[in-house]
Amino acid sequence: MQEYGFSHVWQQGDFVTHATIALLLGMSVLSWTVIVIKTGYLCRLRRLTRHAEQAFWQAGDFSSGLQCLGNARDNPFLLLALAGQDAAEHHRDSLPRLHDRMDISDWITRCLKNSVDESVARMQGGLAVLASIGSTAPFIGLFGTVWGIYHALLAIGASGQTSIGHVAGPVGEALIMTALGLFVAIPAVLGYNALTRGNRAVLAKLNRFAHGLHAFFVTGANIHAPQFTSGASLSAVPQPGTGAGQ
Numbered sequence: 392m393q394e395y396g397f398s399h400v401w402q403q404g405d406f407v408t409h410a411t412i413a414l415l416l417g418m419s420v421l422s423w424t425v426i427v428i429k430t431g432y433l434c435r436l437r438r439l440t441r442h443a444e445q446a447f448w449q450a451g452d453f454s455s456g457l458q459c460l461g462n463a464r465d466n467p468f469l470l471l472a473l474a475g476q477d478a479a480e481h482h483r484d485s486l487p488r489l490h491d492r493m494d495i496s497d498w499i500t501r502c503l504k505n506s507v508d509e510s511v512a513r514m515q516g517g518l519a520v521l522a523s524i525g526s527t528a529p530f531i532g533l534f535g536t537v538w539g540i541y542h543a544l545l546a547i548g549a550s551g552q553t554s555i556g557h558v559a560g561p562v563g564e565a566l567i568m569t570a571l572g573l574f575v576a577i578p579a580v581l582g583y584n585a586l587t588r589g590n591r592a593v594l595a596k597l598n599r600f601a602h603g604l605h606a607f608f609v610t611g612a613n614i615h616a617p618q619f620t621s622g623a624s625l626s627a628v629p630q631p632g633t634g635a636g637q
Contacts, residue, residue, distance in 0.1 A: 405542070407535075407538055408535060408538060408539060408542075408568075411531060411532075411534065411535035411538070411568065412535070412568070412571065414531060415528060415531060415532060415535075415568075415571050415572060415575050418524045418527075418528055418531075418575050418579075419574070419575045419578075421520060421524065422520070422521055422524045422525075422575065422578060422579040422582065423578065425517040425518075425520050425521055425582070426521070426578065426579075426582035426586070428517070429516075429517050429518070429582075429586050430582075430585075430586065432465075432514075433514070433586060433589045433590065433593070435465075436465075436467070436514070436593050437589070437592075437593065439461065439463055439466045439468070440466070440467070440468055440593060440596055440597075443459070443460055443466070443468040443600075444468065444596060444599065444600050444603070446459035446460070447459050447460055447468070447472070447600075448603065453472075453476070453607075456472070457469065457472060457473070460472060465513070467506075467507075467510035467513075467514075467593070467597050468597065468600055470506055470509070470510065471503060471506045471507065471510070471597065471600060471601055471604060472604060474502050474503060474505070474506035475499060475502065475503055475506075475601075475604040475605070475607075475608050476608075477502070478498055478499050478501075478502035478503070478608070479495070479499060479608045481498075482495050482498045482499070495608070495609055496605070496609050499604075499605050499608050499609060500605060503601045503604060503605060504601075506601075507594075507597055507598065507601055510594075510597060511590075511594060514590045514593065514594070515590060518583055518586060518587065518590075521579045521580075521582055521583040521586070522579075522583050524575065524576065524579040525576050525577075525579035525580035525583055526576075527576075528572045528573075528575040528576035528579065529569075529572045529573055529576045530572070531572055532568050532569045532570070532571050532572015532573065532575070532576075533568075533569055533572060534568075535565075535568030535569075535571070535572070536565050536566055536567075536568040536569045538565075538568075539565025539566075539567075539568055540562055540565045543562055543565055544562075
């Protein structure tokens with residue numbers, strides 16, 4: 392009984408078959424490389440930003456807040472704070488030229504948005520590769536299957552042996568290409584979805600921090616929701632129907 396398998400596909404395949412297999416293997420290596428690198432970068436971002444916002448706003452002054460953010464060059468919170476500081480200083484120094492064209496609120500908003508966009512671009516780098524591999528690998532595998540079945544049927548027709556035993560082997564062997572395409576595409580799609588979801592969580596924190604920085608540089612104070620300690624109950628807040636005149 393003749394043995395069939397991946398090695399037999401490679402040995403009996405022509406240039407198109409070899410090129411298809413090499414392309415799928417290269418795409419698999421590339422997708423796993425992107426997944427590993429971006430996962431490590433995302434984990435590092437989460438570690439850097441886990442308590443960054445809280446530590447910054449609890450600092451005594453802006454310089455102390457910057458020190459709480461650390462000195463990592465790829466920390467988006469640090470880059471955002473520095474961008475806001477530079478924008479505020481630039482607007483103050485260039486006030487005679489800028490005050491008639493753009494107020495400080497619009498200027499700070501524009502500079503903070505540019506910093507957020509740059510951080511988003513860094514976080515999303517490589518995701519387009521995963522999306523492309525996830526969407527094209529199944530079709531490349533299917534092309535390899537069609538090509539393999541075509542040559543398998545030609546070989547069967549030339550030999551004159553048309554029994555199910557002689558047909559099933561070569562045709563089933565050609566279907567390995569479809570399985571290889573799915574083997575490449577599935578990790579790429581799952582990796583893309585997981586990285587996109589992780590980046591979205593970091594971006595939400597970054598946007599919230601940007602709103603706080605905007606309020607700080609425009610009004611001089613950060614906007615916080617009211618917080619109550621364990622020693623201060625809600626009774627300290629004036630209730631309806633009570634007051635100095637009641």
